[in-house]
Amino acid sequence: MDYFLTEEQQMIVDTAREITNEKIIPVRAELDEKNEFPRALLEDIAKADLFSIFVPEEYGGFGGGCFDIAITLEELARGCVGVATSYAASALGMYPVLIAGSEEMKQKYLPSIAAGERWAAFGLTEANAGSDASGIQTTAILVGDEWVLNGTKQWITNGGESDIYTIIALTDPEKGARGASIFVVEDGDPGFSYGKKENKMGIRSSATRELILKDCRIPQDRLVGRKGTGFITVMKTLDISRPGIAALGVGLAQAALDEAVTYAKQRVQFGKPVISFQAVQHILADMAIQVEAARSLVYASAKHIDGNPKSMSKASSMCKVFATDTAMRVTTDAVQVLGGYGYMKEYPVEKMMRDAKILQIYEGTNQIQRNVIGQELNKEYSA
Numbered sequence: 001m002d003y004f005l006t007e008e009q010q011m012i013v014d015t016a017r018e019i020t021n022e023k024i025i026p027v028r029a030e031l032d033e034k035n036e037f038p039r040a041l042l043e044d045i046a047k048a049d050l051f052s053i054f055v056p057e058e059y060g061g062f063g064g065g066c067f068d069i070a071i072t073l074e075e076l077a078r079g080c081v082g083v084a085t086s087y088a089a090s091a092l093g094m095y096p097v098l099i100a101g102s103e104e105m106k107q108k109y110l111p112s113i114a115a116g117e118r119w120a121a122f123g124l125t126e127a128n129a130g131s132d133a134s135g136i137q138t139t140a141i142l143v144g145d146e147w148v149l150n151g152t153k154q155w156i157t158n159g160g161e162s163d164i165y166t167i168i169a170l171t172d173p174e175k176g177a178r179g180a181s182i183f184v185v186e187d188g189d190p191g192f193s194y195g196k197k198e199n200k201m202g203i204r205s206s207a208t209r210e211l212i213l214k215d216c217r218i219p220q221d222r223l224v225g226r227k228g229t230g231f232i233t234v235m236k237t238l239d240i241s242r243p244g245i246a247a248l249g250v251g252l253a254q255a256a257l258d259e260a261v262t263y264a265k266q267r268v269q270f271g272k273p274v275i276s277f278q279a280v281q282h283i284l285a286d287m288a289i290q291v292e293a294a295r296s297l298v299y300a301s302a303k304h305i306d307g308n309p310k311s312m313s314k315a316s317s318m319c320k321v322f323a324t325d326t327a328m329r330v331t332t333d334a335v336q337v338l339g340g341y342g343y344m345k346e347y348p349v350e351k352m353m354r355d356a357k358i359l360q361i362y363e364g365t366n367q368i369q370r371n372v373i374g375q376e377l378n379k380e381y382s383a
């Protein structure tokens, strides 16, 4: 379907598509096999100016919105969700600064992020605080003119590879969720180090690592926004970034559909290409319907969010659930269409199926998204 992209948006898609076809696809299986961070690919993405998309023009960026980042992520995910996740994590890490940071903070960090010279990461999750983020135990205490952070963040994308981390910590533990604040911690800050690096089922080229804060001392002006407003900023951050995860699902599902159709046209059984069997055609037809429906919902939700509506949570959660559940189903169907070959590493669909799973889990599981949608419906219908 034609979504009538503007000339600039088509340029973004073409640029990302070229990187995917020429740089990412040739190396994705090796990166997956070796569990290797795609530093060189991220440098290529930086050279193509794609890190500037989510940064406002006044800080050296392209000034794009949720829609522009979604179409970029969709294209990169067609190549490899691990690589696309590493790219997306930099935007996620910088959204708190964009949303709540001071002018000085934006001037300090955003130009180098836009240029792709430095990458960011977002540190919320801890061993005992996943879906229930209010259970975090990391603390930040003001001592003299420095904040002192203590705690361990778990499963942080780009951990150990990024230069800048937004960390959520309790500044007033007795106030619960209203006692959390966000800080910028930089690679090399005293007391900041990296712990366990995870060995994962999928998105194996992305780095997922512990962040250890042990009497980590940072200047007072690294507090993002006002003290105590951390969770409000976190919720806004995730509302804006979730359509990006949904877009990863669309790109991945599209790639799986492409592989399945191409294979079904070539594979001959009973003297005919398997695509000539109606049972196979119906699987492919359902895959195609789901991919297009997911794309439409992601684009519509991203445009809704770019319009800066009063409430964006329902749209953000709906597209995340629908597109990532779609990615899981469509990649699984692609393996089925390829039969035994689909299960082998010679073909990319087994990796696609492994990569799809995380999309239903990170940035809030799809169960949590359904909770959000349900709560929003309840509010809407009481109004």
Ligand SMILES: Cc1cc2nc3c(=O)[nH]c(=O)nc-3n(C[C@H](O)[C@H](O)[C@H](O)COP(=O)(O)OP(=O)(O)OC[C@H]3O[C@@H](n4cnc5c(N)ncnc54)[C@H](O)[C@@H]3O)c2cc1C
Residues within 6 Å of the ligand: 089, 121, 122, 123, 124, 125, 129, 130, 131, 132, 154, 155, 156, 157, 158, 200, 208, 358, 361, 362, 363, 364, 365, 366, 367, 368, 371
């Ligand atoms: C590869 C990877 C990368 C990640 N990257 C980052 C990152 O960059 N930064 C970051 O901060 N975090 C990151 N995370 C953490 C991620 O966001 C969490 O894993 C996710 O939010 C779920 O938390 P959990 O894994 O602790 O699951 P749990 O909260 O323990 O949930 C377990 C199960 O219970 C269900 N459940 C829990 N509560 C409810 C409820 N109230 N209603 C219904 N069902 C419920 C969940 O849906 C899930 O099925 C990453 C995780 C992974 C695996």
